[in-house]
Structure formats: C-alpha cells, structure tokens
Amino acid sequence: MTAEAAILHDNAPARANLDAEMRALGRAARTAAGVLALAPSETKNGALGAAAAALRDGTADILEANSADMAAARTKGTGPALLDRLELSATRVAAMAAGLEAIAELPDPVGQTLAQWDRPNGLAIARVSVPLGVIGIIYESRPNVTADAGGLCLKSGNAAILRGGSESFQSSAAILDCLQAGLRAAGLPDGAIQRVPTTDRAAVGIMLTMNDTIDIVVPRGGRGLIERVRAESRIPVIAHLEGLCHTYIHGAADPAKARAIALNAKMRRTGICGATETLLVDRAIAPKVLPPILDDLIAAGCEVRGDEAVRAMEPRATAAQAADWDTEYLDAILAARVVDGLETALDHIARHGSRHTECIVTEDAGAAETFLARVDAAIVMHNVSTQFADGGEFGMGAEIGISTGRLPPRGPVGAAQLTSYKYIVRGTGQIRP
Numbered sequence: 185m186t187a188e189a190a191i192l193h194d195n196a197p198a199r200a201n202l203d204a205e206m207r208a209l210g211r212a213a214r215t216a217a218g219v220l221a222l223a224p225s226e227t228k229n230g231a232l233g234a235a236a237a238a239l240r241d242g243t244a245d246i247l248e249a250n251s252a253d254m255a256a257a258r259t260k261g262t263g264p265a266l267l268d269r270l271e272l273s274a275t276r277v278a279a280m281a282a283g284l285e286a287i288a289e290l291p292d293p294v295g296q297t298l299a300q301w302d303r304p305n306g307l308a309i310a311r312v313s314v315p316l317g318v319i320g321i322i323y324e325s326r327p328n329v330t331a332d333a334g335g336l337c338l339k340s341g342n343a344a345i346l347r348g349g350s351e352s353f354q355s356s357a358a359i360l361d362c363l364q365a366g367l368r369a370a371g372l373p374d375g376a377i378q379r380v381p382t383t384d385r386a387a388v389g390i391m392l393t394m395n396d397t398i399d400i401v402v403p404r405g406g407r408g409l410i411e412r413v414r415a416e417s418r419i420p421v422i423a424h425l426e427g428l429c430h431t432y433i434h435g436a437a438d439p440a441k442a443r444a445i446a447l448n449a450k451m452r453r454t455g456i457c458g459a460t461e462t463l464l465v466d467r468a469i470a471p472k473v474l475p476p477i478l479d480d481l482i483a484a485g486c487e488v489r490g491d492e493a494v495r496a497m498e499p500r501a502t503a504a505q506a507a508d509w510d511t512e513y514l515d516a517i518l519a520a521r522v523v524d525g526l527e528t529a530l531d532h533i534a535r536h537g538s539r540h541t542e543c544i545v546t547e548d549a550g551a552a553e554t555f556l557a558r559v560d561a562a563i564v565m566h567n568v569s570t571q572f573a574d575g576g577e578f579g580m581g582a583e584i585g586i587s588t589g590r591l592p593p594r595g596p597v598g599a600a601q602l603t604s605y606k607y608i609v610r611g612t613g614q615i616r617p
Contacts (some may be wrong), residue, residue, distance in 0.1 A: 199386065206390040209345055210397030212375030213318045217343040220376055221315050225292040227370050228338055232288040235366025236281040239331065242362050243277045249354040250327065257351050265455040265515040269325045270351055280331040280359070284366075287335045287581035293600040294341045308610040313603045315341035317399035320391050321584060322347045322413060324405035327355035332582040333402075334363045334377040339581075340602040343376050345398065347391060349405070350383035392417040402597070404585040406512075422597060424585030426512040427457030428538035429570045432529045432555070434546035435466040439473045441567060442545045447480045448569040449543065455514045457586060458541055458573030462509060463520040464529045470522045471497065478520070486516045493522035509536045526551055530558055537561060539588045541573040562588050562595040 220228070239246070250272040257270055293313055300310040319342045323329045330346055337344035348356040360379045367376050380387045392401065395418045403413040404424040413421055431449050433442045449460035465474050470493065478488055478498040488494070489508045490501040501520065508519040509532070523529045533542055543565035544555040552566045563573050563586070573596075575583025580598030587594050593601035 213343040214397045216373045216375035220341045229288040231366045231370035234369035236284040238362035238365040239281040246358040249358040269455045283582045284335045310608045318343045320398045320401045322403045324349040327352040330356040330359040339599040347380040425588040427540040429541045431460045432464040435468040436548035437545040446477045490520040494520045
C-alpha cells in the first residue's frame with residue numbers, strides 16, 4: 185500500500201462519519217422545508233422577530249466568538265480587507281438584527297398569484313409562487329451572511345444549510361444559535377436553518393452531491409470557490425461571482441458629482457463586492473476632473489495604479505499592469521485609465537467586467553441611456569456610487585448575494601428571488617377531447 189493510499193485508508197472512518205452527518209443535515213432540512221412551505225406569514229415573521237431579539241441579547245457572546253475568529257485570522261496573516269469583512273462590532277450585530285426585522289416587514293413572497301386567466305373551456309389557471317425547497321449556501325469570511333441568508337430563506341419558506349468560511353466559524357455558530365432560538369420561539373423546527381458543523385473542506389464536496397435533499401446551491405465568494413462549486417455540483421447553482429465594478433466618468437460629467445461618487449464608490453468600504461475597482465475617465469474631461477479625484481483617493485489611503493495618461497497627471501500613481509484590469513482588489517487599491525469616449529469605455533467594461541455592477545457619471549441623458557442599455561451587467565447605474573449595489577439598499581431587507589449570471593434570479597437575491605412557481609388549474613369536470 186502506498187503512503188497516499190494508507191492515509192486515505194486511515195481517514196476512511198472519518199470520511200464516512202462526515203458523509204453520514206451531512207446526509208442527516210439534508211434529511212432534517214427536507215423535513216423542515218415541508219413545514220416551512222405551509223407556515224403562515226405570522227409564524228415566519230414571529231421567528232424573525234424572535235431571532236432579532238436573540239441577536240441583540242446575545243451581542244456579548246457573538247462578539248466574544250468573533251474576537252476568537254479575529255485572533256486566529258491575524259495569526260494566519262489575514263490581510264486588512266478580509267479582516268474588515270470578518271470583524272463584528274455591536275453596531276454590526278445591531279444591523280444584523282435590524283436586517284431580520286426589515287425582512288419580516290416585507291410582503292410574504294410565498295403564495296402570491298403571479299398571473300391568472302380563464303380558458304374558453306372553463307379551466308381557471310393561475311401561476312402561484314412557491315418556495316424553492318432546501319437551499320445550500322456556501323460563503324466566505326463575512327459572518328453577517330449567516331443572519332442574512334438564514335432570514336431570507338426563512339421568509340421565503342425555504343430550509344437552509346449554511347456553510348460559512350473557516351475564518352468565521354465561531355462567529356457563525358453564535359449567530360446560528362440566535363436564529364434557531366427564533367425558530368423555536370415560533371414553534372418551527374431547528375432543521376429550518378442549519379450549519380455545517382465542521383471546517384473540513386470535504387464537507388463542501390459532499391454537500392454538492394446531495395441532490396436528493398438540496399434543491400439549489402448558492403456560492404458566495406471568490407473565483408476559486410465559484411469555480412469549484414460549478415465544477416463539482418450536481419445541484420443547480422445561483423452564483424455570486426466577484427464584483428469587478430467600474431465607475432466611468434463621461435465627458436459630460438458634473439465635476440463635483442464625479443469627485444464625490446468616485447471617492448465613495450472606492451473607499452466607503454473597500455472589502456464589499458460593490459466597491460469600484462476600476463475608474464475610467466474620458467480624455468476630454470480628465471485634466472479637469474482626474475487630479476482632484478486622485479488626490480482625494482490617495483489622501484484617503486488608496487493606492488492608484490494607472491495607465492500612462494493617469495501617471496502623467498498624478499506622479500504618485502504606479503504603473504498599471506495587464507492583470508490590474510482584471511483584479512477584484514477588495515482593498516484600498518484602484519486601477520485607473522483614461523479612455524477616448526463612451527465606445528472605448530463600453531469596450532473596456534465588456535472585456536474586463538464581471539457583470540456585477542457598472543456606473544456612468546454624466547449629465548448627458550443620451551450617453552447615460554446608451555450605457556444603461558448596452559452594458560451587460562446585473563446592475564447598471566447612472567450618477568450613483570456603486571456601493572449601492574446591495575439588496576438592503578434596494579429595499580429587499582437583505583440579500584444572499586448578487587447573482588452575476590444571465591439567467592434569473594439576476595442581481596440582488598432577496599426573499600422574492602428565492603421562490604419558484606407552480607400552475608394551479610381548477611375545473612368543473614372537463615375532459616380533453
């Protein structure tokens with residue numbers, strides 16, 4: 185027996201135990217999904233409210249767990265941007281609780297009549313929204329996703345199996361305790377929101393084969409995670425890919441508006457997927473608007489990597505490399521390029537964007553409409569910071585992620601996007617001739 189074979193043989197009992205544990209999670213989720221699909225709005229909203237109260241009451245325990253995660257992450261040399269995504273505070277815990285309450289206030293997306301019509305033969309047909317069933321959610325770093333994803337699945341009548349990143353393992357466990365306390369307060373089963381209770385990466389591989397108990401997989405993270413899930417999953421996938429977002433300052437932009445938007449779009453929070461990673465500026469307006477924008481960014485601690493034209497206007501900028509146009513930094517780094525008008529900007533975005541969020545800053549209505557119509561992205565903006573690419577800001581209460589594929593759901597995935605539909609046909613005894 186080779187050394188590798190011996191290791192696999194020695195680990196076989198552990199792998200069998202993990203497989204059995206994951207299958208048990210799936211069965212519990214399937215049972216809970218049947219209960220949730222029929223749960224009244226008042227019951228689901230009651231669970232969300234009780235979970236929000238548990239989060240507030242459990243803030244100290246959550247922050248203690250998060251401190252342990254943060255200490256472990258620092259020991260591993262985790263960078264500042266990822267630490268920011270991982271870190272919780274009393275304010276962020278309160279925001280999670282408020283998010284659950286906002287979800288509770290949304291209309292129930294289940295049982296809605298989406299369309300109805302009568303046929304000449306007397307058949308009455310209706311298309312009615314229903315839950316997807318069991319949703320497996322795989323995400324990295326950000327522990328608040330545990331609350332957002334659990335709350336949205338609950339509101340939409342879906343059971344959730346959550347697999348957070350190893351960096352946030354203890355934080356997510358403390359948050360899950362609060363979610364399940366809310367379920368129990370409302371008389372709903374704990375199986376409605378569960379968490380993979382291990383950091384073993386093999387659990388993800390098992391989860392992706394559980395097509396008998398999981399209906400949809402939602403990966404939220406970097407390109408490596410998305411590519412693994414797409415390659416290995418036997419279950420349909422709603423992918424949240426990286427946010428390689430652009431802000432394009434058109435020749436007819438208002439300079440003050442462009443300056444404020446550019447700074448906010450990059451620096452408000454650099455570690456979120458809606459942060460602008462590349463700034464494009466029309467050559468005609470660049471000498472006027474670009475120096476103050478870059479000065480603002482550098483003063484705020486941003487490293488600027490620019491093309492030759494950018495560096496001619498800002499000596500502190502370093503030379504951009506080819507890879508910079510295709511990099512989601514999630515950090516205080518910005519790639520900047522001077523372009524020869526709208527067509528050049530559109531071409532750059534088409535070649536380098538990730539179909540997440542793109543913005544044009546201009547006072548030219550025609551240019552804005554051309555940009556909005558031609559850019560292929562889940563979210564396209566005019567005179568708005570890309571940091572608004574967020575389900576909460578869209579009035580959805582929260583989001584599981586932003587789907588960058590062309591098939592629906594596209595864009596922020598909130599409670600309403602986590603439903604499917606069925607056709608209900610009522611008759612009076614008709615038979616088909």
